[in-house]
Amino acid sequence: MDIEQLMPHVEALIFASERPVTQLEIIDMLTNAMEELVEGDRVSVCIEAILEKYEASYYPFQLREIGGGYQFLTKKDYHKTVMQLNGDKFIKKLSTSAMETLAIIAYKQPVTKSEIEFIRGVSVDYSIQKLLDKELVVIAGRNENMVGKPLIYATTKNFMDYLGINSPNQLPEIKDISNIEVVMPTDAAEAIPDGQPTFIVNEEGSLQHKRA
Numbered sequence: 317m318d319i320e321q322l323m324p325h326v327e328a329l330i331f332a333s334e335r336p337v338t339q340l341e342i343i344d345m346l347t348n349a350m351e352e353l354v355e356g357d358r359v360s361v362c363i364e365a366i367l368e369k370y371e372a373s374y375y376p377f378q379l380r381e382i383g384g385g386y387q388f389l390t391k392k393d394y395h396k397t398v399m400q401l402n403g404d405k406f407i408k409k410l411s412t413s414a415m416e417t418l419a420i421i422a423y424k425q426p427v428t429k430s431e432i433e434f435i436r437g438v439s440v441d442y443s444i445q446k447l448l449d450k451e452l453v454v455i456a457g458r459n460e461n462m463v464g465k466p467l468i469y470a471t472t473k474n475f476m477d478y479l480g481i482n483s484p485n486q487l488p489e490i491k492d493i494s495n496i497e498v499v500m501p502t503d504a505a506e507a508i509p510d511g512q513p514t515f516i517v518n519e520e521g522s523l524q525h526k527r528a
Contacts (some may be wrong), residue, residue, distance in 0.1 A: 318348065318484055319358060319361055319362060319365070322346070322354070322358060322359075322362055323362040323365055323366065325346055325349070326342055326362040326363060326366065327344055327362075327366050328398060329345055329346070330342070330366070330379065330386050330387065330388060331388055333387065335383075335385070335387065335477075336382050336383040336384065336385030336386060336387040336477060337386055337387070338384055338385040338386075339356065339359055339360065339363065339385075339386070341385070342359055342363075342386075343355075343356055343359050343501050344387065345443060346359070358382075363386060365381075367379050370388075375391075375522050376390060376391055376393075376394045377389060377390050377391060377394075378391055381482065382476070382477055382481065382482065383473055383474075383476050383477035383481075383482065384473070384476075410446075410447075410450075411443075411446075413436075413438075413440075413442075413443050414443045414446050414447060416436060416443075417432060417436065417440050417443035417447060418443075418447055418452060418453065418471075418475075419438070419443060419470050420435050420436065421431050421447070421470065422451050422471050422487060423487065425456070425468075425469065425470040425471060425484065426456045426457070426459070426468035426469065426470045427469055427470075428459055428462065428466040428467065428468050428469070429441070429444060429466065429467065429469070430466060432444075434471075436437045444469065450474075451472055451474045452471065452472060452474055452478070453469050453470065453472060453475070454469070454470060454471075454472045454476045455467050455468070455469060456468050456469060456470040459510070471484060472512060478479075489496075
């Protein structure tokens with residue numbers, strides 16, 4: 317099967333997936349479907365072609381590489397329109413306190429609750445529980461070097477999916493951040509509603525409130 321014939325199969329798999337699908341998964345599924353080995357290089361060419369295809373302005377969505385895989389996402393210009401499908405349920409906002417806690421975990425991970433509370437100056441029990449419930453952070457083990465061996469927290473793959481990044485290493489440098497809000501629409505990295513609370517992380521690593 318040549319590239320032109322293979323490309324729509326790759327496109328169909330990504331389109332039908334409810335989560336980012338990796339290139340290895342695509343190769344495995346195509347190999348099973350076609351009952352012959354599909355080479356990774358050929359799939360890579362197809363993905364590049366699909367990426368380029370949907371960059372055209374007349375398509376309301378595009379292919380993005382996020383969370384270690386590929387997914388079709390609505391372009392920024394159409395987020396407000398698509399949100400009408402489910403109203404307020406389409407965006408699940410985090411509270412200011414939860415966002416501040418999440419920011420500390422993202423930039424200091426792995427980090428203990430006491431370290432987070434030292435930075436914030438208040439208890440974070442409720443915020444951490446909310447972030448755990450939303451699967452944005454995870455208990456990553458214990459700090460064996462601290463008294464009592466407290467639990468340590470880190471961000472999850474879901475967190476990376478919502479921000480449209482593939483690893484924590486792709487987070488902006490602290491000195492380059494102006495504001496960030498975590499939301500969960502088709503592409504949360506770009507859909508930041510006006511007037512919602514945001515946080516600022518300055519060069520010293522402290523957090524400040526700001527309203528967009």
